[in-house]
Amino acid sequence: MLVEFQTGEGNRHVVLSLKPDAVSVSLDEVEVYSFDREGRLLTAWVNDHTYVRTLDNRIIKKWRDPDRRRPWKLIEALSAPDRQRFLNQVWARMNDLSRDRLQSVSPPADASVKQARAWLSKIAAWDSERLEQERERFNSVYTPVSILPPDQYFALVLQATEGCHWNRCTFCHFYRHCRFRIKSDEEFGQHIKAVTAFFGDAIGLRRSTFLGDANALVMPQEKLLTILDRVNQAFAITPKSGSDGRHSFQGIYSFIDAFSGDRKSEADFRSLQARHLQRVYVGVETGCDELLKFLNKPATAQQALETVATMKRAGLQVGVIVLIGVGGDYYNQSHVEQTIKLLNAMSLRQGDIIYFSPLYEEPTSAYAQRAAEARIRSLTDRERHEQLTAIRSGLRFPSDSQPKVSLYDIREFVY
């Protein structure tokens, strides 16, 4: 529902878009801010730049390359002083609005004007200091949520495990900070309670649940069934509905790696699917076995193929993630050829997703060191773009049931 105002002095046009779980506030159509049901900033759009606030109160700024040479966006995290300055500016605007004698423009109904004013007061009750305290609250509930697939940024993350049980792929730094462990039943129950309290009213914005961390599905099957039962007891999960208007989650989502995924049978995956596991994401990276070895990823293309085939036979949707630029000039051709071959063999269909993720080389990573030793040159932006185009143009799927194909820029990740 849209509610329009003029500021008391008539110099600003303000539009509030009220939704059950969020509100957006537009000022003269040149600045737009959105807030969750608790009144915490979600996003801002100012001067053609998008700002996204993470749950641990970092601000990520994104904008388009002005000459559009790159398909990926330019991204930076604001420094602490810049973050504070930015949040202070946002709240100066919101405080002005909440105190203003706003005049309704063609008012829809008294109730919605009242509702709009109530939202503004709720938002104005926050400020940069109080938001800063959210970081501590977040860190008391979660170990860092290192990465999610892009379609899961609005998931309710539930960390049944922490870290990655392998943690030795040369290009991956996501879980270096922690040792892999599986939470006990009781600890997971406490975690669910803490997560629910942290989100509060804003939980309605979360569309799905994501079982973290890196490869949570690696845990023993019996334990996994108990964990999924707990998730189903705690939350309403109705994959195909939403018709009665009550909030429910669309399903449970998670990562698995190809080298442990092939330890699960079709029957195992069916039992998980019966407990609302909906889609599983596999970091396939490449179809080239030699390159997988170079990355120290203990999987083969054949294992990835089998893991995906087993999950699909069990009725699960699959997300496969392929790296772009990995292996530099040396592996460029084999990466393109073998990846096309692998993806085309996977029988991916509507409901499945292929993500192409540009590799960002950490200069101090084991990957960068190995590449330097082997005299492998990193691909330029243009060459990475060409590699992406080459792989995409080699993909063949039935025209009436195609998987979604999308970019996965890990720098854009926010939670």
Ligand code: SF4
């Ligand atoms: S790429 Fe996946 S399996 Fe490899 S270390 Fe990272 S999270 Fe673990």
